[in-house]
Amino acid sequence: MPGLFExxxxxxxxxxxGLGLGAFFLLDCWLALHAFHAGGNDDLAEYGNGLALxxxxxxxxxxxxxxxxxxMPRLFWRIISAGLLLIACNEIFDVGExxxxxxxxxxYIDLVVLCLTxxxxxxxxxxxxxxxxxxxxxxxxxxxxxxxxxxxxxxxxLYGVTVGGAWLMDVLTDISELIFIETYLFGLxxxxxxxxxxxxxxxxxxxxxxxx
Amino acid sequence: MTPLFGRGWRxxxxxAAFLLVLPLLPVLVLGRILFFAAIDFCILLxxxxxxxxxxxxxxxxxxxxxxxxxxxxxxxxxxxxxIGTTLWGFALAGDYVGPVQNITQSLxxxxxxxxxxxxxxxxxxxxxxxxxxxxxxxxxxIAYELDWLRSEAERQTAYLDVGRGLAPLLAxxxxxxxxxxxxxxxxxxxxxxxPTEEALSHLLASLKAYNMALAVGNADATQPAGADMAxxxxxxxxxxxxxxxxxxxxxxxGLSRSESAF
Numbered sequence: 001m002p003g004l005f006e007x008x009x010x011x012x013x014x015x016x017x018g019l020g021l022g023a024f025f026l027l028d029c030w031l032a033l034h035a036f037h038a039g040g041n042d043d044l045a046e047y048g049n050g051l052a053l054x055x056x057x058x059x060x061x062x063x064x065x066x067x068x069x070x071x072m073p074r075l076f077w078r079i080i081s082a083g084l085l086l087i088a089c090n091e092i093f094d095v096g097e098x099x100x101x102x103x104x105x106x107x108y109i110d111l112v113v114l115c116l117t118x119x120x121x122x123x124x125x126x127x128x129x130x131x132x133x134x135x136x137x138x139x140x141x142x143x144x145x146x147x148x149x150x151x152x153x154x155x156x157x158l159y160g161v162t163v164g165g166a167w168l169m170d171v172l173t174d175i176s177e178l179i180f181i182e183t184y185l186f187g188l189x190x191x192x193x194x195x196x197x198x199x200x201x202x203x204x205x206x207x208x209x210x211x212x
Numbered sequence: 213m214t215p216l217f218g219r220g221w222r223x224x225x226x227x228a229a230f231l232l233v234l235p236l237l238p239v240l241v242l243g244r245i246l247f248f249a250a251i252d253f254c255i256l257l258x259x260x261x262x263x264x265x266x267x268x269x270x271x272x273x274x275x276x277x278x279x280x281x282x283x284x285x286x287x288x289x290x291x292x293x294x295i296g297t298t299l300w301g302f303a304l305a306g307d308y309v310g311p312v313q314n315i316t317q318s319l320x321x322x323x324x325x326x327x328x329x330x331x332x333x334x335x336x337x338x339x340x341x342x343x344x345x346x347x348x349x350x351x352x353x354i355a356y357e358l359d360w361l362r363s364e365a366e367r368q369t370a371y372l373d374v375g376r377g378l379a380p381l382l383a384x385x386x387x388x389x390x391x392x393x394x395x396x397x398x399x400x401x402x403x404x405x406x407p408t409e410e411a412l413s414h415l416l417a418s419l420k421a422y423n424m425a426l427a428v429g430n431a432d433a434t435q436p437a438g439a440d441m442a443x444x445x446x447x448x449x450x451x452x453x454x455x456x457x458x459x460x461x462x463x464x465x466g467l468s469r470s471e472s473a474f
Contacts, residue, residue: 010346013277013280013342016281047295047299050295051288051291051292051295054288054291054292054294054295054328054331055288055291057291057328058284058287058288058291058331058332058335059335061332061335062332062335062336062339065336065339066339092295092298092299093298192339196339196342196343196346197346199343200343200346200347200350200403
């Protein structure tokens with residue numbers, strides 16, 4: 001479909017998405033630093049990450065819905081959604097720490113996620129024939145994720161980095177996580193728009209009135 | 213392979229699940245009513261606030277994407293509500309002990325999952341609204357091209373009426389340009405259906421026939437100018453009217469292909 005993705009209406013959507021994500025990031029930073037100065041904890045930053053992951057969950061679920069039932073792409077996106085739900089629950093409720101198991105250490109989970117992420121990104125971009133902007137966003141997001149992992153691993157057994165105290169490091173870790181999460185969200189948003197346009201072109205419009 | 217649960221057990225499980233979800237139904241119904249009331253109110257405000265566009269071009273989106281934005285904002289709000297409900301509920305359940313605490317926490321989890329499901333439905337509705345808006349915009353693009361074709365054909369009909377009996381001019385001054393978007397027949401068929409694609413194909417064929425007749429008439433000066441071209445122009449007019457007819461339902465906002473007259 002030549003040029004449909006370049007329509008001004010669609011361009012305005014992903015520009016507003018980028019602006020909204022940027023505004024959310026600034027708000028989260030302000031709230032997190034304010035809460036840190038007030039109480040010395042990083043809960044608000046983690047809740048912000050959880051909300052961002054919840055948005056990603058919605059995006060992946062809607063992308064899955066654009067594919068045929070019982071197809072591999074829909075199954076793939078449902079698995080990604082389940083993974084995002086687990087990560088969001090872990091981020092908000094610290095499930096791993098509550099379990100108090102050696103393998104539930106946050107660092108191990110982050111490393112596993114870091115290894116699996118490029119595989120998932122590659123498959124997602126291949127399945128959807130993602131547009132260039134989505135691919136670039138995913139690549140940038142992975143770069144940020146690597147940086148965030150380096151910061152996060154600094155509180156573990158490998159090496160220790162403390163700048164301004166452990167609580168501030170937690171806040172910085174959460175904010176660095178939010179950066180790559182939001183970059184991925186931007187890529188997912190562009191991918192969703194691309195899938196919606198393609199779904200329109202392949203005649204898979206659902207039967208719907210003005211209200212569905 | 214015999215199923216794990218017989219039909220009776222499955223029905224019982226279904227009833228149990230329905231009873232669990234039943235308390236959420238009034239909230240979901242109320243939320244749906246409020247959501248669409250808010251959309252109608254915003255559309256009303258927008259219609260009252262905005263003056264009609266003095267000049268509308270092909271790139272102007274006539275189909276509002278406001279429902280898309282509202283739906284996704286609603287979905288995000290529901291996700292935030294799910295997180296907030298879970299945190300608040302678990303803090304509240306900390307005051308209880310034993311089975312009461314477990315039951316309270318289970319109910320909180322069910323409520324949070326219900327809110328997440330509502331968010332998913334809202335996001336899905338918003339995405340479908342965007343697809344309808346895109347179809348409407350594409351139909352508008354085609355309609356603008358058809359409108360240009362109609363005015364061009366009318367101009368050339370008037371010119372032929374005036375110039376009948378005179379020597380034909382060079383073909384390039386009368387040839388009608390074929391709009392590029394009308395040639396993507398596969399995409400048009402996939403989006404608007406076969407009747408629209410056929411109507412536009414006939415229009416393209418009539419345009420090309422007219423341009424061909426023009427070229428032949430100019431090459432052979434012994435043929436009378438205008439008679440054959442007038443007939444072909446009349447065919448172009450007819451096919452333009454038919455194309456508008458089949459495209460008409462898609463130019464009304466809020467309709468999908470299945471709701472069109474064809």
